[in-house]
Amino acid sequence: MAKKEEIMEAAKETAKKVATKVAQKAVDVAEAALDAAAEVVKEATTPIITPEMAKIPAGPLELKWTNYKNHQKLVNPANKRRLDVIVVGTGLAGASAAASLAEMGFNVLNFCIQDSPRRAHSIAAQGGINAAKNYQNDGDSVYRLYYDTIKGGDYRAREANVYRLAEVSNNIIDQCVAQGVPFAREYGGLLDNRSFGGAQVSRTFYAKGQTGQQLLLGAYSALSRQIGKGKVKMYTRYEMLDIVLVADENGEKRARGIIARNLVTGRIERFFAHAVVVGSGGYGNTFFLSTNAMASNGSAAMQMYRHGALFANPCYAQIHPTCIPKHGDFQSKLTLMSESLRNDGRIWVPKKLEDAKRLQAGEIKGRDIPEEDRDYYLERRYPAFGNLVPRDVASRAAKERCDKGYGVNNTGLAVFLDFSDAIQRLGKDVVAQKYGNLFQMYEKIVDENPYENPMMIFPAIHYTMGGIWVDYELQTTVKGLFCIGEANFSDHGANRLGASALMQGLADGYFVLPYTIQNYLSDQIGVPRMSTDLPEFAEAEKAVQDKIDKLMAIQGKRSVDSIHKELGLIMWDFVGMGRTAEGLKEGIKKIDAIKKEFWTNVYIPGEANSLNNELEKALRLADFIEIGRLMAVDALHREESCGGHFREEYQTPEGEALRQDDKFAYVGCWKYMGEDAEPQLIKEPLDYEFTERKTRNYKN
Amino acid sequence: MRKFKDGETITVEPWRSRAFPVIKDLMVDRGAYDKIMQAGGFVSVNTGGVPDANAIPIPKPVADEAMDAASCIGCGACAAACKNGSAMLFVSAKVSQLALLPQGKIEAAARAKAMVAKMDELGFGNCTNTGACAAECPKSVSLANIARLNREFLSAKFKD
Ligand SMILES: Cc1cc2nc3c(=O)[nH]c(=O)nc-3n(C[C@H](O)[C@H](O)[C@H](O)COP(=O)(O)OP(=O)(O)OC[C@H]3O[C@@H](n4cnc5c(N)ncnc54)[C@H](O)[C@@H]3O)c2cc1C
Numbered sequence: 057m058a059k060k061e062e063i064m065e066a067a068k069e070t071a072k073k074v075a076t077k078v079a080q081k082a083v084d085v086a087e088a089a090l091d092a093a094a095e096v097v098k099e100a101t102t103p104i105i106t107p108e109m110a111k112i113p114a115g116p117l118e119l120k121w122t123n124y125k126n127h128q129k130l131v132n133p134a135n136k137r138r139l140d141v142i143v144v145g146t147g148l149a150g151a152s153a154a155a156s157l158a159e160m161g162f163n164v165l166n167f168c169i170q171d172s173p174r175r176a177h178s179i180a181a182q183g184g185i186n187a188a189k190n191y192q193n194d195g196d197s198v199y200r201l202y203y204d205t206i207k208g209g210d211y212r213a214r215e216a217n218v219y220r221l222a223e224v225s226n227n228i229i230d231q232c233v234a235q236g237v238p239f240a241r242e243y244g245g246l247l248d249n250r251s252f253g254g255a256q257v258s259r260t261f262y263a264k265g266q267t268g269q270q271l272l273l274g275a276y277s278a279l280s281r282q283i284g285k286g287k288v289k290m291y292t293r294y295e296m297l298d299i300v301l302v303a304d305e306n307g308e309k310r311a312r313g314i315i316a317r318n319l320v321t322g323r324i325e326r327f328f329a330h331a332v333v334v335g336s337g338g339y340g341n342t343f344f345l346s347t348n349a350m351a352s353n354g355s356a357a358m359q360m361y362r363h364g365a366l367f368a369n370p371c372y373a374q375i376h377p378t379c380i381p382k383h384g385d386f387q388s389k390l391t392l393m394s395e396s397l398r399n400d401g402r403i404w405v406p407k408k409l410e411d412a413k414r415l416q417a418g419e420i421k422g423r424d425i426p427e428e429d430r431d432y433y434l435e436r437r438y439p440a441f442g443n444l445v446p447r448d449v450a451s452r453a454a455k456e457r458c459d460k461g462y463g464v465n466n467t468g469l470a471v472f473l474d475f476s477d478a479i480q481r482l483g484k485d486v487v488a489q490k491y492g493n494l495f496q497m498y499e500k501i502v503d504e505n506p507y508e509n510p511m512m513i514f515p516a517i518h519y520t521m522g523g524i525w526v527d528y529e530l531q532t533t534v535k536g537l538f539c540i541g542e543a544n545f546s547d548h549g550a551n552r553l554g555a556s557a558l559m560q561g562l563a564d565g566y567f568v569l570p571y572t573i574q575n576y577l578s579d580q581i582g583v584p585r586m587s588t589d590l591p592e593f594a595e596a597e598k599a600v601q602d603k604i605d606k607l608m609a610i611q612g613k614r615s616v617d618s619i620h621k622e623l624g625l626i627m628w629d630f631v632g633m634g635r636t637a638e639g640l641k642e643g644i645k646k647i648d649a650i651k652k653e654f655w656t657n658v659y660i661p662g663e664a665n666s667l668n669n670e671l672e673k674a675l676r677l678a679d680f681i682e683i684g685r686l687m688a689v690d691a692l693h694r695e696e697s698c699g700g701h702f703r704e705e706y707q708t709p710e711g712e713a714l715r716q717d718d719k720f721a722y723v724g725c726w727k728y729m730g731e732d733a734e735p736q737l738i739k740e741p742l743d744y745e746f747t748e749r750k751t752r753n754y755k756n
Numbered sequence: 757m758r759k760f761k762d763g764e765t766i767t768v769e770p771w772r773s774r775a776f777p778v779i780k781d782l783m784v785d786r787g788a789y790d791k792i793m794q795a796g797g798f799v800s801v802n803t804g805g806v807p808d809a810n811a812i813p814i815p816k817p818v819a820d821e822a823m824d825a826a827s828c829i830g831c832g833a834c835a836a837a838c839k840n841g842s843a844m845l846f847v848s849a850k851v852s853q854l855a856l857l858p859q860g861k862i863e864a865a866a867r868a869k870a871m872v873a874k875m876d877e878l879g880f881g882n883c884t885n886t887g888a889c890a891a892e893c894p895k896s897v898s899l900a901n902i903a904r905l906n907r908e909f910l911s912a913k914f915k916d
Pocket residue numbers: 144145146147148149150167168169170176177178179180181182183184185267268294295296297335336337338347348349351352353355356392518519540541542543554555556557558559561
């Protein structure tokens with residue numbers, strides 16, 4: 057009997073357990089269904105930008121731009137004189153746009169932070185500028201340049217824009233030569249070319265090691281001519297601090313001017329224009345240490361963003377593997393060494409941790425470590441490509457070794473780039489001929505002779521592909537507000553190829569914006585010049601003044617740079633080369649904490665109403681903090697690896713980036729929802745009509 | 757700047773030239789160089805409607821020479837080093853670059869005249885060939901450019 061009861065009892069227990077399990081399963085299934093449903097709802101409610109909204113012209117790829125130009129509205133010469141355009145920035149994009157608009161007859165007001173337009177950041181570019189001239193008869197064409205660019209961008213750029221870029225690339229070279237840009241030439245007197253990464257043809261034009269400077273001087277000379285003629289009014293040492301929007305008779309807000317601070321006197325001033333064009337460069341300095349110029353910043357972009365312009369793909373940033381490592385805590389800038397060094401240099405770290413320790417302590421030098429104790433990790437991991445793997449792969453591999461403790465300098469954040477094999481193989485003279493000027497530059501900065509001791513390099517932030525969203529006309533979602541050059545998101549997708557940034561800046565400034573802006577301005581000819589006494593201007597100025605007062609009043613304990621450095625480290629560790637969901641969440645928390653620290657503990661010496669470098673930096677840092685957060689938010693949402701964005705969860709077993717085309721083949725655009733609110737995601741799907749998506753492959 | 761003895765005195769001072777007024781500390785206003793450029797440091801072409809870049813071959817030595825002149829960064833060291841505060845090396849670098857190239861040759865004489873006139877107007881001193889400018893130039897812009905400027909300038913005067 058007892059037996060039977062026991063059995064019954066046991067059966068009941070089991071039944072209970074099974075029932076609970078089944079019930080739990082049901083709950084799980086229901087929850088999963090709910091999650092999926094929520095996802096579907098979110099998906100369905102995520103606003104979409106259609107090709108029509110992006111104003112992409114219909115028709116075959118190679119006729120889109122021609123069709124556009126044939127049908128766009130123009131402004132007649134008499135009316136051009138009555139229209140004012142503000143151009144912010146005098147880099148390649150800003151200077152070329154300002155000059156071209158003035159030549160056409162518009163009145164231009166041009167602003168820059170530097171003491172002369174010729175000293176914009178664009179001056180730093182060394183390598184060259186691409187164009188599809190096919191002067192080398194190696195089979196290049198507009199289509200090939202288009203294809204290389206879209207593939208290099210890991211299929212995350214707009215087809216129509218990239219094709220137009222490739223199309224106008226040839227006009228740029230013609231224009232620059234006509235201006236007297238001294239491009240390198242062959243003995244026959246024709247233009248010389250070199251090859252760059254990501255291309256099988258030789259299409260890069262260059263001017264010694266100073267292509268950016270020479271192109272900028274060309275644009276600057278055209279700009280100077282217009283300043284001389286009185287068609288451009290130049291404001292140097294002025295920093296835009298806000299954009300002014302004024303509603304038209306239908307209540308639609310339009311960009312009608314800017315508020316800018318005279319950096320010498322500290323005075324806040326108001327400027328009106330019928331349209332505003334921003335070519336303010338990239339936001340790489342969010343990371344504190346980057347290859348960008350000291351004054352490069354993301355504040356202009358954030359001003360546009362806060363007025364309703366969308367910030368597109370903020371997480372796409374490019375890290376360059378061959379920079380001179382940082383050597384101390386007082387450094388504020390990193391120097392880029394040309395990528396070409398990887399053709400003959402071999403990259404390594406010690407095999408033994410104790411050797412690394414002694415290198416870090418300065419007890420031994422690289423040349424003291426015998427061959428068998430060196431780890432040529434790129435050759436080991438990527439036998440097919442070796443030291444010539446793409447920028448992102450090389451960068452991540454260096455970080456991996458240094459994270460493990462194998463760094464070779466006092467900070468532990470450097471690897472060797474060794475030419476001893478090349479010197480043995482080719483002779484010192486040949487190596488000097490090829491790389492002499494780079495070796496010289498290295499020695500000048502590091503005070504060490506790279507012929508005798510291996511060079512040290514480390515990756516650094518170099519370029520930002522993300523930026524303000526623009527339509528095909530380079531107009532933001534704010535009417536009358538345009539964005540050009542590195543500041544916009546347009547043409548490089550998730551990764552930019554070498555020598556394509558200069559091309560894009562000049563394409564935008566010389567050949568695209570001056571046409572497309574007329575489509576907008578043709579409707580504005582009836583709008584009279586507005587007084588800057590309008591309440592919209594007064595309010596904008598007051599908001600700027602309040603922000604400055606608030607910053608000056610904090611009187612905390614920390615310098616702007618010390619907080620910026622901390623932000624930079626967080627960005628590097630959590631939003632840098634290898635990102636994870638966990639790390640990004642952690643990073644966002646830390647950035648929020650930095651924001652609090654900044655707004656309660658920053659110390660700005662001096663007065664607001666005079667020259668005040670620290671105040672300038674503080675205003676920029678306030679925005680870098682916001683951009684850093686936005687980069688992290690975007691990186692967290694983009695659950696795939698593509699181009700410059702590498703999520704460790706999404707890689708092949710060999711460690712290659714794994715795109716998720718079915719889920720993320722879109723531009724991730726973020727809309728500002730208020731000071732402390734989370735931004736809203738808006739998607740512009742990239743439904744390719746003309747190009748097949750493939751996996752980038754560097755193995756064989 | 758890398759090698760100096762402990763305790764050694766390093767003197768820093770702003771660029772000294774009448775045409776570069778001091779703004780604050782080491783910061784000077786070098787806007788005068790921009791004004792000289794606005795007077796003629798360009799080829800008078802508008803955007804668009806230019807010939808193919810390879811339409812006019814340029815001998816490599818000429819292109820290289822133009823490149824060397826073009827490497828001037830407009831820093832102002834030449835005028836600051838000159839006892840007369842002359843901007844001749846700066847002006848001559850731009851005049852040379854453009855006079856050497858066929859694209860800029862057409863306006864060469866007029867350009868030289870306009871830029872020199874502006875330089876004088878802005879209060880830069882005369883060139884007395886001491887060569888201090890080229891000795892200080894961080895980009896090694898050569899004195900030969902000043903000779904070329906003088907030639908262009910004279911030819912402009914003859915045409916007057
Ligand atoms: C070391 C280095 C080497 C490079 N080499 C190459 C290369 O070989 N080939 C290539 O294609 N690309 C290269 N790049 C990239 C390329 O140089 C840049 O992407 C490009 O020059 C950006 O041009 P831009 O006109 O958009 O902006 P920038 O040149 O950055 O100019 C921005 C302008 O905006 C102004 N500005 C910004 N904010 C404000 C404000 N709030 N108010 C007023 N003015 C403002 C600044 O004063 C400046 O005049 C390199 C970059 C670096 C850092």
